[in-house]
Amino acid sequence: MKILLIEDDKFYSKQIKVFLEQRLEGVEVDVIHSYEEYKNLDNLKEYKYVLLDIFLKDCVDECGLVDDLIAQNLPIIIITASEDMEVFDRYNRKKIIDYVIKTDMVRLEYLIMKFKILQFLEKYGVLLVEDSRSYRNYLAKFFKIYYPYANIMLASSKDEAMELLSQNDDFIKLVITDYVLADNSTGLELVKEVRQNYLFDDVAIIALTALDINNIMARFLKSGANDFLEKSFNNFEFVCRIDNVVKSLVQFEEIKTYSNKDYLTGCYNRRYLYDAGLKLYYSLKRLDKDVSIAIFDLDHFKKLNDTYGHFAGDMVLKHFANILQQSIRGSDFVVRYGGEEFLMFLGSCDKEMAKSIVEERVRKRVREEPVWIDGEEVYYDFSCGICDSADTFEDLIKKADEKLYLAKKTRGVTIA
Helix, strand or coil: CEEEEECCCHHHHHHHHHHHHHHCCCCEEEEECCHHHHHCCCCCCCCCEEEEECCECCEHHHCCHHHHHHHCCCCEEEEECCCCHHHHHHHHHCCCCEEEECCCHHHHHHHHHHHHHHHHHHHCEEEEECCCHHHHHHHHHHHHHHCCCCEEEEECEHHHHHHHHHHCCCCEEEEEEECECECCCEHHHHHHHHHHHCCCCCCEEEEEECCCHHHHHHHHHHHCCCEEEECCCCHHHHHHHHHHHHHHHHHHHHHHHHHHECCCCCCECHHHHHHHHHHHHHHHHHCCCCEEEEEEEECCHHHHHHHHCHHHHHHHHHHHHHHHHHCCCCCCEEEECCCCEEEEEEECCCHHHHHHHHHHHHHHHHHHCCEEECCEEECCCEEEEEECCCCCHHHHHHHHHHHHHHHHHHCCEEEC
């Protein structure tokens, strides 16, 4: 994801660029410092978002820059030192994505979370449930102003909403529902049914209603809604409530990721292997698909540590993990199985195909791409055991481990 930062304070712009690129995965920030530089840009279509300081030295009173960016459908986040409410209201009316005061690191943390929320809503789906077609379409368009890359689905009744949820399991993460729905159903009934099937960290719910009659909002919350909005909401109330709810989903996902991944290499850990891996194994077996397990062990790793030090050993582990992760397909995954042992889960893949991946992708790169340690090229190698046939998932891993033991005697690959 590319972001264009327009900021005349060179120190602050460098700080933001470093902060965003270090903290957000896959983000690249291009920086310009003036309106003149902006006018000389050849291509703005490569940028997903624009971070804009509204008080540039050569752009007095905006000079039409914000309107020009909006006309090109570029989502804008304003960054400014001004806390003037008149300025805030002016840009609120222009429907910019957000408004960040650049005073301290706390605001930079807010900016990081804002981009995480935007990325989350681009990755997952939002379900809007409303009986009125006109208001449903209005809400979808309004949502897209502030979350321009969100994946929005629409439903008018409880049953239609539940069907979409079941068809898009693990994709729809946010449900926004009115109280009155089509087919004599209600949003309250929908919330209760969603909570019977989905936990708070799986799906978040925001309730909408025109009037809070008979304590409807309190009943929504007690039934499992995360928050509520009255239909008379203003722009930034809407954004703040959506952000707060999605923020909790982002944090839940980060906790799951941290608990399932090895800190050093970024590979999955054993917890993930015996949880998600086990489920994936039996799903593939039900479809009569092959599953191969390849277990790797770095040769003479202790000697490498003793010679170059543990920091160098960590560099080798990260180097090898990166090669493994770049050698698999999207549905496969890599696990740090032990100290210098790694496991590769290969779905729809027999042992001969797995061996080909190991030799032609992994070993080829390991031998061609040394690790640079203190200006010296350091080469390493590995042994590998592969298995694609066993009665259970645990037996499959055990057999691959046994083949690894045999492979270490020849410093090669052994398959079963």
